[in-house]
Amino acid sequence: MVQHDAIVKEFLQESLESIAQLEARILDLEDPSAGASSVDAIFRSVHSIKGVANHLEYLHLGALAHAGESLLSDLRDQRRVADVEVVDALLALVDGLRARLQTIAESGVDAGQDLGGLIHRLKDLRVPSGDETWAPVPQAEGPPDAQAPEPLSPEDVSPEAGEPASERTIATRVRVDVEVLTSVMNLVGELVLARNRLRQVSLRLGNDTMLDGVGRLDRITTELQDAVMSTRMQPVGTLWDRLPRMVRTAARTTGKQVRVHLEGGDTELDRTLIEAITDPLSHMVRNAVVHGLELPEERMRWGKPAEGTIALSAHHESGQVVIELRDDGGGLPVDSIRRRAVERGIWTEDKARTASDEQVWYLIFSPGFSTADQVTELAGRGVGMDVVRTHVEHIGGSVDVHSESGEGTTFRIRIPLTLAIISALVITCDGERFALPQDALKKLLVVRRSEAQEQLEDFHGVQVMRFEGGLLPIVCLDEVLQLDCSDDQDEEEQGDLFIIVVEARGRRYGLVADAIEDTQEIVVKSLDPLLRNLGLYTGATTLGDGSIALILDVMGLARAADIVATSDAIGLAMAAAEPAAEVAEEALLLTEVGGRRIAIPVAQIQRLEVIPAEQLEWGGSQHVVQFERDLLPMFSLAELLGLDGGGDWAGALQVVIARCGPHRVGLVVDEILDITHQAVDLKREGGGAGLRGSTVLDGRVTDLVDLALLLRGPVFKADPVSA
């Protein structure tokens, strides 16, 4: 790496950024509706590169920019039409500029591939005119000499000259090194941990003054965390920029006509996630062109416009970013996928016949499965969608697919907003602590060790347990990680076993641990490749007491325990078997609401918060609070249940943040009492809107809430608020 003057560095960075946006604009030229604004914008970028390049004596670069600028001025003055040839040449210009800028960034020298050919190509496309003012092209590898491209005018030297005022509003922005942001992020991470620790201590001491102070620290930390997070955010649009060109290339190679529709480019996402999603998304977009869309003739036969559409959109949804890729092609070829599944030995003939269309769609995510009858250079190399899925899951996301025959295919990628800080359940196994990402968590069950043997059954060599009318494969964390079982036999027989029902890629299994601690915000630290490649841990984190916990990879554990195939076999076996009703213990949060005891399943709870009433805002007809970059609808649990009391919305509100499908809501309760593990034996089922029934817990009548039922109406109503 060569040392650069600040000015050179700035020039290189700005130029690379500005040409990153050029491609999309150049492609706009082909669209007659786009108007002249694109030409102007492209012209300005190329012009300012030329000016500064000449000023800094990067004369080859300057000559190339000049050739491009001249062609662009023909376009701008409407002396030349932007046909395919021109667009191709302009795209080549972008590549040429980029390559040269990168060479300069790396070696500090304006040298490299001969630009003469490209310059002539641009020149040849110009409309011949009388007063040809071509600058002599410097010899590509020769030293810049007196034959400088053209005398510099003052206008050329200043990149801002001639630009409209709207492009000059840069003063409020500061360029910050990503390294600095990363270190600030790390420090905030430390602060979160210190806060967690202080909170633990202050809760134990129970001193009111201290609790007040800690509460304040708590809120500031959360706000600071959000603010710092926002500095790492980048619009998804940076990703959009490179797609139209790719689509164009793919469409040309395959003889298809494609219109690209992009939406939600200003949706923000952590930059590391944008990087991580770039390749998978590019792959999917190429696939959509190559495999998704039909050829123009075929489309006409089906009565569709010859030009196919590929629509990409991005939006926020309950703390996640959803990227949707839709094509209006023929949909997934369900029959040929079924056939191929049998050919490849992935499914039996029987399974292929009985499987639902949905199961068939998901087959395209299986390793080595390619739906294209023809392997092309663009896509369909047999490393398609399974690699995409692996990549997306690696960053904690998921991919869904939906297809309508003849209408098209829709892929939906869900990714977390950020990877840096996640909510996780801390569990213990053989004295070691592990963190389990909250996203994977479905339910917590408690089983007495003495009864565990009766509850667990053997299914083709894998332990399973009856759960919600099905069989749940069981994975013992200590077995799969080969932890030492130094406990003596007596201890083994006593106490409880915790079974954490987790879900990975649509398959559920139960993970057995010795104890469950609590849900925390953890700061994710990456692991060295040597450990990452084990496929068992997605990272590590430091806990409040300074100890280290490994973050478990839910899918990796399933793979290591070899239950993936079993889980599929169970699916088949269960289709025939009768549902069984077994009462398993469940973890419940006990609260006091309007003088009654209300229990909420812990699995439906994301976390507990204390939110001062002053932070409440009124959105539509609904109390809302700003929470982790979301507007969180707030409900009084008492009101929802039709109980007296509660709902005065004053002071420090005890809030249960709950998840209900894709939504998050805040439920205000009078008091949070305890978390208990109980086999719920309902004394009375139902008993009012949103209640599963009543039972007796610890000697008191307790109503068990079913949040999904309770919130169905209100959340639907509140939806416009969070939109």
Added chain:
Amino acid sequence: MNTPPRQVCTFTLHDRVFALDVAGVRSVLPWKPVRRVPLAPDLVEGLMNLRGEIVMAVDLRVALGLPPRPPDARPMSVVIATESGVVGLLVDQVGNVEEPDPDAWEPIAALPVQRDGVLIAGAFKTPGGLVLLLDSAELLALCS
């Protein structure tokens, strides 16, 4: 070995003296608890918390094929850092920062330890015996 380092940090492993170029050493730490990582390669002792930063601890005895450390031993660590990462090397005892005489360096071919040749960048004579210089970059490559 290109040019021998001016200053080295010495340490012992199984009663033998080794050294690293100080340029690659970030810090030297007394014994710290190490969080073991189930199913990790033998080389990896576990993870250490260095003021909030999580650093992988590598047992240099294992890396160099030396006999294992007694179970009750409390190894110290030498934290090395390069552009490709940070790793804590567990050693028996950290020695000093020394400036070996440029003439004390031995040609590498004459080294007695052949099988660890990859990791060893050079050797220099001291009154106490031959000190082997390890290559930080090679050690880190071992961990990736």
